[in-house]
Amino acid sequence: MIIGVPKEIKNGEKRVSLIPSSVKTLINDGHTVYVQRDAGSAIGFYDELYEEVGAKILDNARDIYAKSEIVVKVKEPLPEEFELFKTGQTIITYFHLAVEPELLDVLIKKKITAIAYETIQTADGSLPLLRPMSEIAGKISVQIGAQYLQTSDYSCGTVLGGVAGVMPAEVVVVGAGVVGLNAAKVAYGMGAHVSILDISPKKLAYVEDIFHGAVGTAMSNEYNLKKLIKNADLVISGVLIPSNKAPKLITEEMVKSMKKGSVLVDVSIDQGGIFETIETPTSIDNPVFEKHGVIHFAVPNIPGLAARTASISLNNYTLPYVLKFANKGFIAAVKSTPELYKGVNTYQGKLTNPEVAKQFGYPFSELSMLIGF
Numbered sequence: 001m002i003i004g005v006p007k008e009i010k011n012g013e014k015r016v017s018l019i020p021s022s023v024k025t026l027i028n029d030g031h032t033v034y035v036q037r038d039a040g041s042a043i044g045f046y047d048e049l050y051e052e053v054g055a056k057i058l059d060n061a062r063d064i065y066a067k068s069e070i071v072v073k074v075k076e077p078l079p080e081e082f083e084l085f086k087t088g089q090t091i092i093t094y095f096h097l098a099v100e101p102e103l104l105d106v107l108i109k110k111k112i113t114a115i116a117y118e119t120i121q122t123a124d125g126s127l128p129l130l131r132p133m134s135e136i137a138g139k140i141s142v143q144i145g146a147q148y149l150q151t152s153d154y155s156c157g158t159v160l161g162g163v164a165g166v167m168p169a170e171v172v173v174v175g176a177g178v179v180g181l182n183a184a185k186v187a188y189g190m191g192a193h194v195s196i197l198d199i200s201p202k203k204l205a206y207v208e209d210i211f212h213g214a215v216g217t218a219m220s221n222e223y224n225l226k227k228l229i230k231n232a233d234l235v236i237s238g239v240l241i242p243s244n245k246a247p248k249l250i251t252e253e254m255v256k257s258m259k260k261g262s263v264l265v266d267v268s269i270d271q272g273g274i275f276e277t278i279e280t281p282t283s284i285d286n287p288v289f290e291k292h293g294v295i296h297f298a299v300p301n302i303p304g305l306a307a308r309t310a311s312i313s314l315n316n317y318t319l320p321y322v323l324k325f326a327n328k329g330f331i332a333a334v335k336s337t338p339e340l341y342k343g344v345n346t347y348q349g350k351l352t353n354p355e356v357a358k359q360f361g362y363p364f365s366e367l368s369m370l371i372g373f
């Protein structure tokens with residue numbers, strides 16, 4: 001197979017989809033890998049390291065897309081990239097199609113096979129390729145929140161963990177999945193007073209078990225959210241309803257009730273976010289805005305702030321799947337690896353993700369009918 005690695009172009013994004021060790025594995029298996037010049041340079045994966053393992057460096061994204069059968073990316077393609085797609089190509093990346101209708105139209109028109117990392121799902125319902133980035137985003141979200149509580153133009157200057165004689169900050173985490181758990185771990189470790197909410201009692205029982213009651217748990221409903229949000233210094237969202245837009249759980253009224261200088265970190269913004277006061281994502285270059293005296297952070301690519309760790313961690317999880325597609329071909333890979341079935345969002349331009357089809361009122365095609373099994 002011919003595999004292409006374009007340089008990421010989302011604002012502030014320095015991650016690279018395949019690191020040199022992964023490229024070496026693919027080349028050892030007989031594949032050709034094209035890497036765009038400087039795709040990994042910003043995080044220490046220089047072109048020479050790719051060349052040493054046998055990759056071919058190309059000057060621009062146009063050539064990468066033109067030459068590759070499979071394009072492996074990190075973030076969803078942006079409009080500048082749409083015209084580069086080659087009809088019939090396979091693209092593997094985070095797509096978040098529930099909030100990307102324009103991109104979906106291009107995938108359909110150009111008959112693209114789109115494998116979305118975030119919808120690859122194992123039999124127990126877990127999302128193995130969302131996990132590594134959620135782990136990082138969850139951890140960093142607290143560091144980001146702590147920084148804005150201390151230093152921002154709008155903040156009052158609060159130390160997250162408190163000091164002797166001064167109470168710690170109140171941190172509320174909504175969603176007890178991978179983002180939520182990692183945020184709770186860091187916030188607790190920094191000495192904050194932490195509460196976490198979810199709709200799943202099982203998830204809350206797990207929090208109770210691992211923190212031995214040191215982190216408060218509550219069911220996620222309007223009543224509890226209203227009460228906890230009012231006293232929060234930092235609110236972190238880690239809610240996900242797979243393939244759907246996130247529900248707007250935190251209303252404008254709830255935000256208005258918060259203390260001036262408190263901070264919201266909407267990690268779920270890549271699926272639309274849970275705060276009514278956040279209409280569009282912010283960016284790494286311009287990450288926050290203030291509304292009702294509250295600092296809003298809504299960057300959809302938080303792991304891009306820790307791009308080297310994030311790229312290595314991402315590769316630990318994605319490479320086995322990329323290898324399956326490259327070594328076996330699309331149909332055999334999907335048939336032999338059940339979790340890939342849900343990862344296929346479009347197959348040769350046919351929309352195979354039922355939730356996305358429902359959301360936009362588009363015709364849905366069952367993948368098994370298209371590839372015959």
Ligand SMILES: NC(=O)c1ccc[n+]([C@@H]2O[C@H](COP(=O)([O-])OP(=O)(O)OC[C@H]3O[C@@H](n4cnc5c(N)ncnc54)[C@H](O)[C@@H]3O)[C@@H](O)[C@H]2O)c1
Pocket residue numbers: 118127130131133134135137174175176177178179180197198199200203220237238239240241247249266267268269270271299300301302303
């Ligand atoms: N902004 C970024 O850079 C970034 C990075 C990584 C992940 N994310 C996003 O963060 C979100 C969470 O990811 P995750 O891996 O933790 O998902 P996850 O599936 O592990 O956890 C999601 C949790 O949300 C809970 N939930 C669902 N509805 C809820 C509700 N009404 N109230 C409270 N909890 C509810 C679920 O029960 C689950 O425990 C996803 O949208 C993911 O794409 C964003």
